[in-house]
Amino acid sequence: MAKLSTLELQAVFENLRLELRRGSLILAVLAALRQEQYGYTLRKILTEHGMAVDEGTLYPLLRRLETQGLLVSEWREEENRKKRFYRLSESGAAILARLIDEWQGIGDAIKDIREPRT
């Protein structure tokens, strides 16, 4: 196998990074929606916490999570504009707790693999 060039290496890294973030993004969205938000503010909160996401990814994800019953949404008027507000449902809160446990388990497992206990 030939050694990868810097550009190829960067492309592979970006690809893997995206894969890694895809799962974590769901966790971040569910966690952020413990407090009611509308799409734009949610995006800003995620960006401020280092989980920047484009709207083309976020809105379809919100719809999917709502269809799965993890979020609830309602249209309300605010600042003279109709906005759709999202928040975590009861099922969503239960799933979020389990997912956080799972995520911490994964983190611990990776830590163990990287730094085996002697």
Next chain:
Amino acid sequence: MNLVERYIEAVKFWLPAHLKDDVAAELADDIRSEIDEAEREKGRHLTEDEIAAILKARGRPMLVASRYLPKRTLIGPELYPIYILVLKIVAVCSLIPLAIMFATTFDFGTYQFSVQSVGNVWNQFIYSLVTAFAIVTLIFALIEHQGMNPASLDKWNPKTLRPVRDPSRIRRSASIGEIAANMVLIAIFAAGYLSRTVYDFKGGHITVCPEWIPYWQVIIAMAVAEVALAATNLFKPFWSWQRITARVAIDLGKIAAFAWLLQTNIVREVVAPDAWRPPTDMLLSLSNAAPRYVPQIAIVVVAIICVTAIWRIFHLRRARMPVSA
């Protein structure tokens, strides 16, 4: 806001009816929120170019709309490997009639291919191939979308998996079969059945051409060589350059001898009772027609021999990769 409205309309165009208004409203709010914030930061209204830049950064309307749609594939990952395998089989099977059709376009008077015939054959081949591919794709797409996954996909047993086979290995059963078949042929020859030109049967006889006897002598010589080769293969069951060459030489020798025999109008006379006329007449007419098709048959068989030899050589060159559990 004219640009934003046009953008939203363009996104709506690609969305299904039940999503159009909902997605458009949410998207419009998101874009307007972004513009409002930018205007607050700058302390002025955004120019048309600045709004265009915001929309451009969001991507083409079709792309934006596609993200709201469920991911659909014509043929999913479960069926895809079978689909590709079937396409390969169809492609290979299409090559056989192509080879035969090309052989029939050869004009043995001028020893040239007829350009027009070759063109027709090629067009027919492409048409058949595309049609076959389209039919296979359609069938697999139907299976995928109707959820009619073949039961074998779910029910399988690791114990029934095909054993790992080295393609350069010669099966012992094949070598034993080859030896047995050739020994039977040699026995028939030794009993004298292939050393005469008149064969009697109840109520009649068939007379074959005089070339019949030397033909079988050549074939028996080849059979002896084939027995020797098969015996070697039995004890050293891997193809080598020498054995591939010997195999090709024997096969080409046999086809050359057979082509030579076919050209001589093998069956010369059939004397048979009336009840046997239909099959004996057919035998005679086949024998008379055979010389016309000798070149075509020879081209196809030689092509098969060459392809088989190339396949064996190809696998001979590949390193055997041991797989251990």
